[in-house]
Amino acid sequence: MRLMEQRTILITGATDGLGRALAADLAGRGATVLVHGRNERRGQDTLDEIRERVPGAQLHCYRADLASLDEVREFAAAVEGEHKTLDTLANNAGIGSTVPGGGVRQESVEGHELRFAVNYLAGYLLTRLLLPVLRAAAPSRIVNVSSLGQTPIDFGDVMLAKDYSGVRAYCQSKLAQVMFPAAESQPAGKAVGPACASSNLAPATSSKCSSEAQRSLFCISGVCSRMPP
Numbered sequence: 001m002r003l004m005e006q007r008t009i010l011i012t013g014a015t016d017g018l019g020r021a022l023a024a025d026l027a028g029r030g031a032t033v034l035v036h037g038r039n040e041r042r043g044q045d046t047l048d049e050i051r052e053r054v055p056g057a058q059l060h061c062y063r064a065d066l067a068s069l070d071e072v073r074e075f076a077a078a079v080e081g082e083h084k085t086l087d088t089l090a091n092n093a094g095i096g097s098t099v100p101g102g103g104v105r106q107e108s109v110e111g112h113e114l115r116f117a118v119n120y121l122a123g124y125l126l127t128r129l130l131l132p133v134l135r136a137a138a139p140s141r142i143v144n145v146s147s148l149g150q151t152p153i154d155f156g157d158v159m160l161a162k163d164y165s166g167v168r169a170y171c172q173s174k175l176a177q178v179m180f181p182a183a184e185s186q187p188a189g190k191a192v193g194p195a196c197a198s199s200n201l202a203p204a205t206s207s208k209c210s211s212e213a214q215r216s217l218f219c220i221s222g223v224c225s226r227m228p229p
Contacts, residue, residue, distance in 0.1 A: 005030035008086050008137070010079060012066070012126070013093025015042040018145070022090065023059075024050045032058040034079060034086075036093065038065050066093055066122035068109040076129035085137035089130055091123035091177075092145040097170035105164040113159040115166070119173035124180055150175040 009026055013019040015037030027033045027050050035050075037043040043061040051057050060082070064075035079086070095115045108117035127142055134140040151171035154160075160169055 002087065003030075007088065008032040008034065008083055009088040009090065010034040010036065010086060010130075011090045011092055012036040012123070015039065015046045019090075019092040020046055020049075022092070024053060027057040027059060028054045030058075031087075032060070034060045034062060034083070036062045036064060036075070038063065065109075066118045066126075067114060069117075069121065069125055070109070072122050072125050073129065076126055079130060080133050083133060086130060086133040086140065087137045088141045088143065089127060089134060090143045090145065091127065092143075093122070094119040094145070094173075095170070097149070097167040099166070103166060105160065105169075113161075113164075113169055115169040116159065116173045116176070119170070120176040120180070123177065127180075144177050144180070146177050147171075147174040150178065 004026075009031050011019050011023050011026075011033065014023040014033075014035040023033050023035050023046065033050075035043060035046055037046065040061075040063045043063055047059050047061055050059060062075055062078060064071040066072060095118050106114040108114055108121075110117070112121060123144065134142065147170075149167075149171045151168055153172045153175060154163075157163065158172075160172075
């Protein structure tokens with residue numbers, strides 16, 4: 001089992017909230033942390049804040065808008081080009097049920113419903129593209145930060161062109177996220193395993209529940225740190 005100081009961990013959506021706290025926590029334990037964000041300035045602010053708390057922290061920053069699959073591909077290529085191995089991929093980035101314009105159906109660059117694109121498709125593609133460096137670090141781990149809020153997917157209208165609501169869009173994207181590693185664990189889907197273990201986690205989402213949010217951080221940090229036997 002590798003020491004934490006020997007591990008490289010990528011966290012998407014690491015410039016705010018839980019992702020930012022997780023990045024600081026893992027950097028403090030000695031891991032090399034790859035910080036992803038949509039905004040370059042916020043990414044740099046995150047690195048500066050962590051380095052102030054953890055002098056000598058091993059950090060790298062990547063900017064990519066997950067609403068664009070082309071940017072996801074560029075992001076993956078940049079990570080793979082700079083790191084030969086990746087011990088953990090934490091798919092944390094996502095869009096909640098309420099955002100500016102949340103009552104209006106929005107689309108990604110490629111024309112997919114926005115929450116489905118960012119919460120599921122981007123993570124799915126990023127995971128697939130990073131499998132070579134994840135396998136190179138075997139045993140490695142893929143962590144999907146999901147939600148207890150889930151709803152069945154209408155495969156006749158996955159993009160919710162007819163009956164849209166932000167809550168429904170969010171909940172079906174989170175169900176799809178949960179089902180991805182479950183499907184990959186079946187005998188016919190051998191692309192992820194056995195070198196990479198997949199986990200789903202549903203953290204506390206209320207900012208008022210600080211103790212629950214703290215427990216979520218410890219839980220996710222533990223899963224990112226623990227390597228399968």
